[in-house]
Amino acid sequence: MKTIYATFKILSEAGGEMRGKEVVDKIRDTVEFDEYETHIYEKTGYVRWESVLHFYTIDAMKAGFLRKQKGNWIITSEGEEAYKKLKPEELVEIATKKYWEWDAKNKKKNTKNDVDDDELEENKSQSQKALLDQYEDVASSGIREFILNKNPYEFQDLVGALLEAMGYYISTIADRGPDGGIDIIAYTDPLGTSQPRIIVQVKHRPNEAVSSDEIQKLSGTLKRNSDVGIFVTSGRFSKPASKEAVHSREHIELIDFDRFITLWQEYYNKFSDEQKNMLPLQPIYFLGTNE
Structure with a gap:
Protein backbone atom coordinates (compact mmCIF):
# COMPACT_ATOMS: atom_id res chain seq x y z
CA MET A 1 0.00 0.00 0.00
CA ASN A 149 28.09 4.34 -21.42
CA LYS A 150 28.51 5.15 -25.11
CA ASN A 151 30.26 8.37 -26.08
CA PRO A 152 28.55 10.78 -28.55
CA TYR A 153 30.42 9.39 -31.55
CA GLU A 154 29.56 5.79 -30.66
CA PHE A 155 25.90 6.76 -30.38
CA GLN A 156 26.18 8.52 -33.74
CA ASP A 157 27.52 5.26 -35.22
CA LEU A 158 24.54 3.40 -33.74
CA VAL A 159 22.20 5.80 -35.53
CA GLY A 160 24.09 5.28 -38.78
CA ALA A 161 23.84 1.51 -38.42
CA LEU A 162 20.10 1.76 -37.77
CA LEU A 163 19.53 3.85 -40.88
CA GLU A 164 21.45 1.32 -42.98
CA ALA A 165 19.38 -1.53 -41.55
CA MET A 166 16.26 0.43 -42.47
CA GLY A 167 17.40 0.53 -46.09
CA TYR A 168 19.00 3.97 -46.33
CA TYR A 169 22.41 4.64 -47.85
CA ILE A 170 24.83 6.66 -45.73
CA SER A 171 26.69 9.33 -47.69
CA THR A 172 28.40 11.15 -44.84
CA ILE A 173 29.03 10.65 -41.13
CA ALA A 174 30.59 13.65 -39.43
CA ASP A 175 34.10 13.38 -38.00
CA ARG A 176 34.93 14.52 -34.49
CA GLY A 177 34.62 18.27 -34.02
CA PRO A 178 32.11 20.93 -35.17
CA ASP A 179 29.67 19.52 -37.71
CA GLY A 180 27.60 22.54 -38.63
CA GLY A 181 24.44 20.86 -37.37
CA ILE A 182 24.75 17.89 -39.72
CA ASP A 183 25.92 14.57 -38.30
CA ILE A 184 24.74 12.17 -41.00
CA ILE A 185 23.59 12.56 -44.60
CA ALA A 186 21.66 9.67 -46.11
CA TYR A 187 19.81 8.87 -49.33
CA THR A 188 17.26 6.36 -50.53
CA ASP A 189 19.55 5.08 -53.31
CA PRO A 190 23.28 4.21 -53.46
CA LEU A 191 24.26 7.19 -55.65
CA GLY A 192 22.11 9.78 -53.94
CA THR A 193 20.27 10.66 -57.13
CA SER A 194 16.77 10.15 -55.73
CA GLN A 195 14.92 12.52 -53.47
CA PRO A 196 14.87 13.18 -50.62
CA ARG A 197 18.25 13.98 -49.13
CA ILE A 198 18.07 13.07 -45.43
CA ILE A 199 19.85 15.36 -42.97
CA VAL A 200 20.34 13.80 -39.54
CA GLN A 201 21.21 15.56 -36.30
CA VAL A 202 22.28 13.29 -33.41
CA LYS A 203 22.46 14.33 -29.75
CA HIS A 204 23.68 11.97 -27.05
CA ARG A 205 22.18 13.60 -23.96
CA PRO A 206 20.27 10.88 -22.09
CA ASN A 207 19.18 13.10 -19.20
CA GLU A 208 18.19 16.19 -21.16
CA ALA A 209 15.31 17.29 -23.36
CA VAL A 210 15.95 18.68 -26.84
CA SER A 211 14.70 22.27 -27.10
CA SER A 212 12.65 23.92 -29.84
CA ASP A 213 15.68 26.06 -30.73
CA GLU A 214 17.59 22.92 -31.69
CA ILE A 215 14.75 21.82 -33.95
CA GLN A 216 14.83 25.24 -35.60
CA LYS A 217 18.58 24.89 -36.18
CA LEU A 218 18.05 21.54 -37.88
CA SER A 219 15.37 23.12 -40.02
CA GLY A 220 17.90 25.78 -41.05
CA THR A 221 20.25 23.12 -42.47
CA LEU A 222 17.60 21.84 -44.90
CA LYS A 223 18.63 23.87 -47.93
CA ARG A 224 16.92 21.91 -50.68
CA ASN A 225 13.16 21.87 -51.10
CA SER A 226 13.18 18.08 -50.97
CA ASP A 227 15.39 17.80 -47.87
CA VAL A 228 14.05 15.85 -44.91
CA GLY A 229 15.37 16.24 -41.37
CA ILE A 230 15.71 13.57 -38.70
CA PHE A 231 16.61 14.48 -35.12
CA VAL A 232 17.78 11.56 -32.99
CA THR A 233 18.42 11.89 -29.26
CA SER A 234 19.29 9.43 -26.52
CA GLY A 235 17.11 11.59 -24.28
CA ARG A 236 13.72 13.07 -25.04
CA PHE A 237 12.09 16.04 -26.75
CA SER A 238 10.51 18.92 -24.89
CA LYS A 239 6.88 19.67 -25.72
CA PRO A 240 7.87 22.93 -27.50
CA ALA A 241 10.39 20.92 -29.57
CA SER A 242 7.75 18.40 -30.61
CA LYS A 243 5.39 21.23 -31.49
CA GLU A 244 8.11 22.97 -33.51
CA ALA A 245 8.71 19.81 -35.54
CA VAL A 246 5.01 19.36 -36.25
CA HIS A 247 4.58 22.93 -37.48
CA SER A 248 7.88 23.20 -39.35
CA ARG A 249 7.64 23.97 -43.06
CA GLU A 250 10.11 21.17 -43.70
CA HIS A 251 9.47 17.57 -42.72
CA ILE A 252 11.34 16.82 -39.50
CA GLU A 253 11.12 13.38 -37.92
CA LEU A 254 11.85 13.00 -34.21
CA ILE A 255 13.39 9.86 -32.72
CA ASP A 256 13.82 9.83 -28.95
CA PHE A 257 15.43 7.09 -26.85
CA ASP A 258 12.34 4.90 -26.66
CA ARG A 259 11.62 5.13 -30.37
CA PHE A 260 15.27 4.45 -31.18
CA ILE A 261 15.19 1.23 -29.12
CA THR A 262 11.89 0.18 -30.73
CA LEU A 263 13.38 0.66 -34.20
CA TRP A 264 16.60 -1.14 -33.23
CA GLN A 265 14.55 -4.12 -32.06
CA GLU A 266 12.33 -4.04 -35.15
CA TYR A 267 15.24 -4.06 -37.60
CA TYR A 268 17.64 -6.15 -35.52
CA ASN A 269 17.57 -9.11 -37.90
CA LYS A 270 18.66 -6.86 -40.75
CA PHE A 271 21.90 -5.78 -39.05
CA SER A 272 25.22 -7.34 -39.92
CA ASP A 273 26.91 -9.29 -37.13
CA GLU A 274 29.30 -6.39 -36.61
CA GLN A 275 26.41 -3.94 -36.30
CA LYS A 276 24.53 -6.21 -33.90
CA ASN A 277 27.57 -6.21 -31.63
CA MET A 278 27.28 -2.43 -31.32
CA LEU A 279 24.09 -2.96 -29.28
CA PRO A 280 23.56 -6.70 -28.86
CA LEU A 281 20.11 -7.94 -27.89
CA GLN A 282 18.97 -11.36 -26.74
CA PRO A 283 15.27 -12.16 -27.23
CA ILE A 284 13.74 -14.29 -24.48
CA TYR A 285 10.18 -15.59 -24.63
CA PHE A 286 7.96 -15.92 -21.55
CA LEU A 287 4.51 -17.38 -21.24
CA GLY A 288 2.10 -14.49 -21.69
CA THR A 289 -1.53 -14.03 -20.71
CA ASN A 290 -4.77 -13.79 -22.65
CA GLU A 291 -5.64 -10.41 -21.16
Whole structure:
Protein backbone atom coordinates (compact mmCIF):
# COMPACT_ATOMS: atom_id res chain seq x y z
CA MET A 1 0.00 0.00 0.00
CA LYS A 2 2.70 2.47 1.00
CA THR A 3 4.77 1.67 -2.07
CA ILE A 4 2.03 2.37 -4.61
CA TYR A 5 1.19 5.65 -2.84
CA ALA A 6 4.89 6.54 -2.83
CA THR A 7 4.94 5.80 -6.56
CA PHE A 8 2.18 8.34 -7.21
CA LYS A 9 3.96 10.90 -5.04
CA ILE A 10 7.27 10.42 -6.85
CA LEU A 11 5.68 10.61 -10.29
CA SER A 12 3.67 13.67 -9.38
CA GLU A 13 6.72 15.51 -8.05
CA ALA A 14 8.71 14.49 -11.16
CA GLY A 15 6.22 16.10 -13.50
CA GLY A 16 4.18 12.99 -14.16
CA GLU A 17 6.69 10.61 -15.73
CA MET A 18 9.79 8.68 -14.74
CA ARG A 19 11.52 5.45 -15.65
CA GLY A 20 10.24 2.52 -13.61
CA LYS A 21 13.68 1.59 -12.34
CA GLU A 22 14.22 5.14 -11.10
CA VAL A 23 10.87 5.04 -9.28
CA VAL A 24 11.79 1.76 -7.56
CA ASP A 25 15.25 3.09 -6.65
CA LYS A 26 13.71 6.23 -5.16
CA ILE A 27 11.23 4.19 -3.12
CA ARG A 28 14.09 2.03 -1.86
CA ASP A 29 15.92 5.16 -0.68
CA THR A 30 12.96 6.95 0.89
CA VAL A 31 10.59 4.32 2.30
CA GLU A 32 11.37 2.19 5.37
CA PHE A 33 10.77 -1.56 5.10
CA ASP A 34 10.74 -4.29 7.70
CA GLU A 35 12.33 -7.73 7.47
CA TYR A 36 9.18 -9.33 6.06
CA GLU A 37 8.94 -6.73 3.29
CA THR A 38 12.60 -7.12 2.32
CA HIS A 39 12.39 -10.92 2.05
CA ILE A 40 13.85 -12.20 -1.24
CA TYR A 41 11.84 -14.82 -3.17
CA GLU A 42 14.00 -17.83 -4.01
CA LYS A 43 12.31 -18.54 -7.36
CA THR A 44 12.69 -15.07 -8.86
CA GLY A 45 15.32 -13.35 -6.74
CA TYR A 46 13.01 -10.35 -6.33
CA VAL A 47 12.36 -8.54 -3.07
CA ARG A 48 8.85 -8.97 -1.63
CA TRP A 49 7.96 -5.25 -1.53
CA GLU A 50 9.07 -4.80 -5.14
CA SER A 51 6.91 -7.71 -6.28
CA VAL A 52 3.95 -6.37 -4.34
CA LEU A 53 4.48 -2.93 -5.85
CA HIS A 54 4.44 -4.31 -9.40
CA PHE A 55 1.40 -6.39 -8.45
CA TYR A 56 -0.52 -3.28 -7.41
CA THR A 57 0.59 -1.26 -10.44
CA ILE A 58 -1.55 -3.65 -12.48
CA ASP A 59 -4.56 -2.47 -10.44
CA ALA A 60 -3.54 1.15 -10.93
CA MET A 61 -3.27 0.70 -14.69
CA LYS A 62 -6.66 -0.99 -14.98
CA ALA A 63 -8.09 1.84 -12.87
CA GLY A 64 -6.72 4.37 -15.37
CA PHE A 65 -4.41 5.92 -12.76
CA LEU A 66 -1.13 4.77 -14.26
CA ARG A 67 0.36 3.97 -17.67
CA LYS A 68 3.55 2.16 -18.57
CA GLN A 69 5.36 2.66 -21.83
CA LYS A 70 8.72 1.11 -22.69
CA GLY A 71 10.05 1.27 -19.15
CA ASN A 72 8.46 4.63 -18.32
CA TRP A 73 5.81 4.96 -15.62
CA ILE A 74 3.33 7.75 -16.26
CA ILE A 75 0.71 9.05 -13.85
CA THR A 76 -2.53 9.98 -15.63
CA SER A 77 -4.68 13.02 -14.86
CA GLU A 78 -7.09 10.65 -13.07
CA GLY A 79 -4.20 9.23 -11.07
CA GLU A 80 -2.96 12.71 -10.19
CA GLU A 81 -6.42 13.68 -8.95
CA ALA A 82 -6.78 10.47 -6.93
CA TYR A 83 -3.34 10.95 -5.35
CA LYS A 84 -4.15 14.51 -4.27
CA LYS A 85 -7.63 13.76 -2.91
CA LEU A 86 -7.35 10.28 -1.41
CA LYS A 87 -5.53 8.74 1.53
CA PRO A 88 -3.12 5.89 0.72
CA GLU A 89 -5.54 3.16 1.76
CA GLU A 90 -8.40 4.79 -0.16
CA LEU A 91 -6.33 5.08 -3.33
CA VAL A 92 -5.33 1.42 -3.21
CA GLU A 93 -8.88 0.33 -2.35
CA ILE A 94 -10.36 2.20 -5.34
CA ALA A 95 -7.64 0.95 -7.71
CA THR A 96 -8.23 -2.63 -6.55
CA LYS A 97 -11.99 -2.25 -6.89
CA LYS A 98 -11.64 -0.93 -10.42
CA TYR A 99 -9.33 -3.80 -11.28
CA TRP A 100 -11.92 -6.32 -10.20
CA GLU A 101 -14.64 -4.46 -12.07
CA TRP A 102 -12.52 -4.83 -15.17
CA ASP A 103 -11.72 -8.42 -14.22
CA ALA A 104 -15.43 -9.25 -13.79
CA LYS A 105 -16.09 -8.11 -17.35
CA ASN A 106 -13.57 -10.71 -18.43
CA LYS A 107 -15.53 -13.39 -16.59
CA LYS A 108 -13.23 -13.90 -13.67
CA LYS A 109 -14.38 -14.49 -10.13
CA ASN A 110 -11.30 -14.02 -7.92
CA THR A 111 -11.32 -11.56 -5.03
CA LYS A 112 -8.53 -10.03 -3.00
CA ASN A 113 -7.77 -7.48 -0.29
CA ASP A 114 -4.21 -7.13 0.99
CA VAL A 115 -1.51 -9.14 -0.76
CA ASP A 116 0.27 -12.03 0.91
CA ASP A 117 2.16 -15.05 -0.41
CA ASP A 118 -0.92 -17.28 -0.67
CA GLU A 119 -2.91 -14.70 -2.59
CA LEU A 120 -0.01 -14.04 -4.94
CA GLU A 121 0.01 -17.75 -5.69
CA GLU A 122 -3.77 -17.95 -6.09
CA ASN A 123 -4.00 -15.03 -8.47
CA LYS A 124 -1.51 -16.43 -10.96
CA SER A 125 -2.64 -14.26 -13.84
CA GLN A 126 -2.02 -10.95 -12.11
CA SER A 127 1.14 -12.25 -10.44
CA GLN A 128 2.43 -13.36 -13.83
CA LYS A 129 1.77 -9.95 -15.33
CA ALA A 130 3.49 -8.26 -12.41
CA LEU A 131 6.52 -10.54 -12.80
CA LEU A 132 6.71 -9.89 -16.55
CA ASP A 133 6.46 -6.20 -15.78
CA GLN A 134 9.54 -6.48 -13.55
CA TYR A 135 11.46 -8.36 -16.21
CA GLU A 136 10.58 -5.70 -18.79
CA ASP A 137 11.80 -2.93 -16.50
CA VAL A 138 15.08 -4.76 -15.92
CA ALA A 139 15.54 -5.29 -19.67
CA SER A 140 14.78 -1.66 -20.48
CA SER A 141 17.14 -0.42 -17.77
CA GLY A 142 19.93 -2.69 -19.00
CA ILE A 143 19.66 -1.37 -22.56
CA ARG A 144 19.54 2.19 -21.30
CA GLU A 145 22.65 1.76 -19.14
CA PHE A 146 24.50 0.24 -22.08
CA ILE A 147 23.74 3.28 -24.24
CA LEU A 148 24.54 5.71 -21.41
CA ASN A 149 28.09 4.34 -21.42
CA LYS A 150 28.51 5.15 -25.11
CA ASN A 151 30.26 8.37 -26.08
CA PRO A 152 28.55 10.78 -28.55
CA TYR A 153 30.42 9.39 -31.55
CA GLU A 154 29.56 5.79 -30.66
CA PHE A 155 25.90 6.76 -30.38
CA GLN A 156 26.18 8.52 -33.74
CA ASP A 157 27.52 5.26 -35.22
CA LEU A 158 24.54 3.40 -33.74
CA VAL A 159 22.20 5.80 -35.53
CA GLY A 160 24.09 5.28 -38.78
CA ALA A 161 23.84 1.51 -38.42
CA LEU A 162 20.10 1.76 -37.77
CA LEU A 163 19.53 3.85 -40.88
CA GLU A 164 21.45 1.32 -42.98
CA ALA A 165 19.38 -1.53 -41.55
CA MET A 166 16.26 0.43 -42.47
CA GLY A 167 17.40 0.53 -46.09
CA TYR A 168 19.00 3.97 -46.33
CA TYR A 169 22.41 4.64 -47.85
CA ILE A 170 24.83 6.66 -45.73
CA SER A 171 26.69 9.33 -47.69
CA THR A 172 28.40 11.15 -44.84
CA ILE A 173 29.03 10.65 -41.13
CA ALA A 174 30.59 13.65 -39.43
CA ASP A 175 34.10 13.38 -38.00
CA ARG A 176 34.93 14.52 -34.49
CA GLY A 177 34.62 18.27 -34.02
CA PRO A 178 32.11 20.93 -35.17
CA ASP A 179 29.67 19.52 -37.71
CA GLY A 180 27.60 22.54 -38.63
CA GLY A 181 24.44 20.86 -37.37
CA ILE A 182 24.75 17.89 -39.72
CA ASP A 183 25.92 14.57 -38.30
CA ILE A 184 24.74 12.17 -41.00
CA ILE A 185 23.59 12.56 -44.60
CA ALA A 186 21.66 9.67 -46.11
CA TYR A 187 19.81 8.87 -49.33
CA THR A 188 17.26 6.36 -50.53
CA ASP A 189 19.55 5.08 -53.31
CA PRO A 190 23.28 4.21 -53.46
CA LEU A 191 24.26 7.19 -55.65
CA GLY A 192 22.11 9.78 -53.94
CA THR A 193 20.27 10.66 -57.13
CA SER A 194 16.77 10.15 -55.73
CA GLN A 195 14.92 12.52 -53.47
CA PRO A 196 14.87 13.18 -50.62
CA ARG A 197 18.25 13.98 -49.13
CA ILE A 198 18.07 13.07 -45.43
CA ILE A 199 19.85 15.36 -42.97
CA VAL A 200 20.34 13.80 -39.54
CA GLN A 201 21.21 15.56 -36.30
CA VAL A 202 22.28 13.29 -33.41
CA LYS A 203 22.46 14.33 -29.75
CA HIS A 204 23.68 11.97 -27.05
CA ARG A 205 22.18 13.60 -23.96
CA PRO A 206 20.27 10.88 -22.09
CA ASN A 207 19.18 13.10 -19.20
CA GLU A 208 18.19 16.19 -21.16
CA ALA A 209 15.31 17.29 -23.36
CA VAL A 210 15.95 18.68 -26.84
CA SER A 211 14.70 22.27 -27.10
CA SER A 212 12.65 23.92 -29.84
CA ASP A 213 15.68 26.06 -30.73
CA GLU A 214 17.59 22.92 -31.69
CA ILE A 215 14.75 21.82 -33.95
CA GLN A 216 14.83 25.24 -35.60
CA LYS A 217 18.58 24.89 -36.18
CA LEU A 218 18.05 21.54 -37.88
CA SER A 219 15.37 23.12 -40.02
CA GLY A 220 17.90 25.78 -41.05
CA THR A 221 20.25 23.12 -42.47
CA LEU A 222 17.60 21.84 -44.90
CA LYS A 223 18.63 23.87 -47.93
CA ARG A 224 16.92 21.91 -50.68
CA ASN A 225 13.16 21.87 -51.10
CA SER A 226 13.18 18.08 -50.97
CA ASP A 227 15.39 17.80 -47.87
CA VAL A 228 14.05 15.85 -44.91
CA GLY A 229 15.37 16.24 -41.37
CA ILE A 230 15.71 13.57 -38.70
CA PHE A 231 16.61 14.48 -35.12
CA VAL A 232 17.78 11.56 -32.99
CA THR A 233 18.42 11.89 -29.26
CA SER A 234 19.29 9.43 -26.52
CA GLY A 235 17.11 11.59 -24.28
CA ARG A 236 13.72 13.07 -25.04
CA PHE A 237 12.09 16.04 -26.75
CA SER A 238 10.51 18.92 -24.89
CA LYS A 239 6.88 19.67 -25.72
CA PRO A 240 7.87 22.93 -27.50
CA ALA A 241 10.39 20.92 -29.57
CA SER A 242 7.75 18.40 -30.61
CA LYS A 243 5.39 21.23 -31.49
CA GLU A 244 8.11 22.97 -33.51
CA ALA A 245 8.71 19.81 -35.54
CA VAL A 246 5.01 19.36 -36.25
CA HIS A 247 4.58 22.93 -37.48
CA SER A 248 7.88 23.20 -39.35
CA ARG A 249 7.64 23.97 -43.06
CA GLU A 250 10.11 21.17 -43.70
CA HIS A 251 9.47 17.57 -42.72
CA ILE A 252 11.34 16.82 -39.50
CA GLU A 253 11.12 13.38 -37.92
CA LEU A 254 11.85 13.00 -34.21
CA ILE A 255 13.39 9.86 -32.72
CA ASP A 256 13.82 9.83 -28.95
CA PHE A 257 15.43 7.09 -26.85
CA ASP A 258 12.34 4.90 -26.66
CA ARG A 259 11.62 5.13 -30.37
CA PHE A 260 15.27 4.45 -31.18
CA ILE A 261 15.19 1.23 -29.12
CA THR A 262 11.89 0.18 -30.73
CA LEU A 263 13.38 0.66 -34.20
CA TRP A 264 16.60 -1.14 -33.23
CA GLN A 265 14.55 -4.12 -32.06
CA GLU A 266 12.33 -4.04 -35.15
CA TYR A 267 15.24 -4.06 -37.60
CA TYR A 268 17.64 -6.15 -35.52
CA ASN A 269 17.57 -9.11 -37.90
CA LYS A 270 18.66 -6.86 -40.75
CA PHE A 271 21.90 -5.78 -39.05
CA SER A 272 25.22 -7.34 -39.92
CA ASP A 273 26.91 -9.29 -37.13
CA GLU A 274 29.30 -6.39 -36.61
CA GLN A 275 26.41 -3.94 -36.30
CA LYS A 276 24.53 -6.21 -33.90
CA ASN A 277 27.57 -6.21 -31.63
CA MET A 278 27.28 -2.43 -31.32
CA LEU A 279 24.09 -2.96 -29.28
CA PRO A 280 23.56 -6.70 -28.86
CA LEU A 281 20.11 -7.94 -27.89
CA GLN A 282 18.97 -11.36 -26.74
CA PRO A 283 15.27 -12.16 -27.23
CA ILE A 284 13.74 -14.29 -24.48
CA TYR A 285 10.18 -15.59 -24.63
CA PHE A 286 7.96 -15.92 -21.55
CA LEU A 287 4.51 -17.38 -21.24
CA GLY A 288 2.10 -14.49 -21.69
CA THR A 289 -1.53 -14.03 -20.71
CA ASN A 290 -4.77 -13.79 -22.65
CA GLU A 291 -5.64 -10.41 -21.16
